[in-house]
Amino acid sequence: xxxxxxxxxxxxxxxxxxxxxxxxxxxxxxxxxxxxxxxxxxxxxxxxxxxxxxxxxxxxxxxxxxxxxxxxxxxxxxxxxxxxxxxxxxxxxxxxxxxxxxxxxxxxxxxxxxxxxxxxxxxxxxxxxxxxxxxxxxxxxxxxxxxxxxxxxxxxxxxxxxxxxxxxxxxxxxxxxxxxxxxxxxxxxxxxxxxxxxxxxxxxxxxxxxxxxxxxxxxxxxxxxxxxxxxxxxxxxxxxxxxxxxxxxxxxxxxxxxxxxxxxxxxxxxxxxxxxxxxxxxxxxxxxxxxxxxxxxxxxxx
Ligand code: GLU
Numbered sequence: 530x531x532x533x534x535x536x537x538x539x540x541x542x543x544x545x546x547x548x549x550x551x552x553x554x555x556x557x558x559x560x561x562x563x564x565x566x567x568x569x570x571x572x573x574x575x576x577x578x579x580x581x582x583x584x585x586x587x588x589x590x591x592x593x594x595x596x597x598x599x600x601x602x603x604x605x606x607x608x609x610x611x612x613x614x615x616x617x618x619x620x621x622x623x624x625x626x627x628x629x630x631x632x633x634x635x636x637x638x639x640x641x642x643x644x645x646x647x648x649x650x651x652x653x654x655x656x657x658x659x660x661x662x663x664x665x666x667x668x669x670x671x672x673x674x675x676x677x678x679x680x681x682x683x684x685x686x687x688x689x690x691x692x693x694x695x696x697x698x699x700x701x702x703x704x705x706x707x708x709x710x711x712x713x714x715x716x717x718x719x720x721x722x723x724x725x726x727x728x729x730x731x732x733x734x735x736x737x738x739x740x741x742x743x744x745x746x747x748x749x750x751x752x753x754x755x756x757x758x759x760x761x762x763x764x765x766x767x768x769x770x771x772x773x774x775x776x777x778x779x780x781x782x783x784x785x786x787x788x789x790x791x792x793x794x795x796x797x798x799x800x801x802x803x804x805x806x807x808x809x810x811x812x813x814x815x816x817x818x819x820x821x822x823x824x825x826x827x828x829x830x831x
Contacts, residue, residue, distance in 0.1 A: 534711045534712060534714075535567055535568075535711070535712070535713075535714035536562055536567045536568035536569060536570055536601070536712055536713060536714060536715070537558045537559070537561055537562030537565075537567055537568075537569045537570070537713075537714070537715045537716075537717060538558065538569070538570045538571070538572055538707075538708070538712075538713055538715075538716065539554065539555045539558050539559070539569070539570075539571050539572070539593075539598075539600075540571075540572045540573070540574050540704070540707075540718075541555075541571075541573065541574065541589050542573070542574045542575065542577070542580065542581075543573050543574075543575050543581050543582060543585035543586045543589065544577075544580045544581060544582050544585060544759055545582050545585055545759040545765075546585065546588045546589065546592065546765035546766065547588075547589050547592045547593075547765065547766050548757055548758075548759070548763035548764060548765060548766060549749055549757055549763065549764075549766065549774065549777065549778065549818060550719065550748065550749045550756070550757035550758060550763060552592075552596065552766055552774055552775075552778050553719075553746060553749055553778045553781060553782070553816075554717065554718050554719050554746060555593060555596075555598050556596070556598065556775065556778045556779070556782070556799070557717045557744075557746055557778075557782055557806070557808070557811070558715070558716075558717035558718070559598050559799070560782075560799070560802055560803055560806040561715055561717050561744070561806065561808060562715060563799075563803045564803050564804065564806055564807075565715070567714065567715065568601035568602060568712075569598075569600055569601055570600060570601060570602055570605065570712065570713075571590070571593065571600040571604050571605070572604075572605040572606070572607065572707060573586055573589075573604065573605070573606045573607065573608075574607055574700065574703070574704070575606050575607055575608045576607045576608060576697055576698050576700070576703055577697060577700075578608075578697070586604075588765075590604065591768065592766050592768055595768040595771045595795070596766075596768075596771045596774065596775055596795050597771070597775075597794075597795035597796035597798075597799050598799070605707075607698075607703050607707065610703075610706070610707070611698065613706050614698040614702055614703050614706055615698075617702060617705075617706050617732075617736050618659065618691060618692055618698075618702065620736060621661060621691070621735060621736070622653060622659075624735075625651065626661050626662055626735060627651075627653075627659045627660065627661055627662075627691065628647055628648050628649070628650050628651055628659070628660055628662065628688070629647065629650045629651070629652065629653060629654040629657040629658070629659055629660075630643075630646070630647040630650065630657055630658045630659070630660045630690075630694075631647055631650065631654075631657050632646050632647060632658075641685070642683070642684065642685060642686065642687035643660065643686070643687035643688045643689070644687075645687075645688065647660070648662065648688070655696065656694065657694055658690045658692065658693055658694040659690070659691050659692040660688045660689060660690050660691065661688060661689060661691050661731075661732070661735070662688050663682035663683055663687060663688055663689070663728075663731065664683065665681075665683050666681075666682045666683070666731055667679060667680065667681045667682065667683075668680050668682065668726075668727040668730045668731055668734075670726065670730060670740075670743060671742075672723070672726075672743050672744060672745055673717075673742060673743065673744030673808035673809065674744045674745055674746060674747075674808050674809075674811050674813060675720065675723065675744075675745050675813055676813075678723070678726070678727075680724070680726070680727030681727075682727055682728065682731055685724065685727075686724075686728060689701060689728050691732070700725070701725060701728045701729050701732060702732060704725070704729050705728075705729045705730075705732035705733045705736065705738065706732075706736070706738070708729065708733070708740075708741050709732075709733040709736065709738025709739055709740060709741075710738070711739065713741050714741050714742065715741055715742050715744070716741045716742070716743050716744070717743075717744045717745075717746065717808065718743075718744075718745060718746065719745065719746050719748055720745040720746060720747060720748055720815075721748060721756065721758075722745065723745045726743055726745070744808040744811075746811065747781070747811070747812055747813060747814055747815045747816055748815045748816075749781065749815070749816050749817075749818055750815050750816070750817050750818075751763070751817070751818065751819075752817065752818075752819050754817075757818075770791070771795045772790060772791050772792065772793050772794065772795050772798060773790075773791035775790075775795050775798050775799065776790035776791055776798065777818060779798065779802055781816040781818075782802075782806065782811055783810055783811060783812060784802045784805050784806060786798050786801070786802070
């Protein structure tokens with residue numbers, strides 16, 4: 530498939546190997562793009578360099594390949610698009626939407642929402658965090674999985690950081706610029722990122738970009754209820770059990786892959802799932818899996 534305009538994307542941070550939760554996001558967004566005949570791109574969200582882990586990119590791409598999640602076009606990296614983000618910041622600054630915040634982390638401790646302390650600090654200062662004023666903005670969108678959403682930015686997160694004090698472009702800004710580009714029409718990702726969607730849509734609107742359609746997937750929790758994540762040390766995917774891993778995520782997506790799925794080819798499991806997949810029929814409820822490195826265990830729905 531050629532990478533034309535409008536597509537899906539998988540945007541892992543190269544901070545560790547893929548786990549079952551990230552495989553769920555990759556598989557669902559791949560199925561969604563393929564069902565619509567769209568390209569599916571891989572982008573590394575690698576701006577937070579201190580958190581990047583050497584070798585993570587290679588390990589993530591290898592895991593995608595072994596699970597037959599083939600991507601279109603070149604792998605993209607946010608670190609290669611700094612000019613686009615700086616341009617977006619300059620545009621927001623020229624419109625008077627940014628201010629330069631000198632508050633320290635400890636000064637902001639205890640505030641659920643930014644208290645507005647530095648709102649009148651309009652003079653650009655590279656040594657300060659740049660924040661955008663949200664005033665009373667509210668964002669509404671229809672989530673393909675979670676249904677209609679309304680997020681008041683004044684309630685959370687308030688005036689948010691678009692460039693950190695250390696100069697690193699903040700996640701919301703880079704993601705809004707990238708997901709608002711013509712190449713992206715669909716963003717299927719984990720429900721933990723639902724609160725990020727309001728700020729990202731707000732930025733796309735301020736920058737005159739075209740928002741994608743969003744679908745936020747249920748999370749996968751381990752038997753003790755913890756979300757599977759790198760922070761919780763979810764086990765890395767075992768590429769030698771690719772069919773079995775795919776069978777687990779397909780089941781969580783409501784697409785029973787049938788008997789002996791673990792003995793089949795990953796590409797065949799995916800090809801069969803493409804016409805059966807629909808974000809509208811994915812459960813909103815979190816899935817539970819039994820996690821153990823050696824025994825893949827059984828899965829059940831929440
Ligand atoms: N890079 C983010 C992460 O790995 C996800 C970004 C996104 O899908 O918007 O959690």
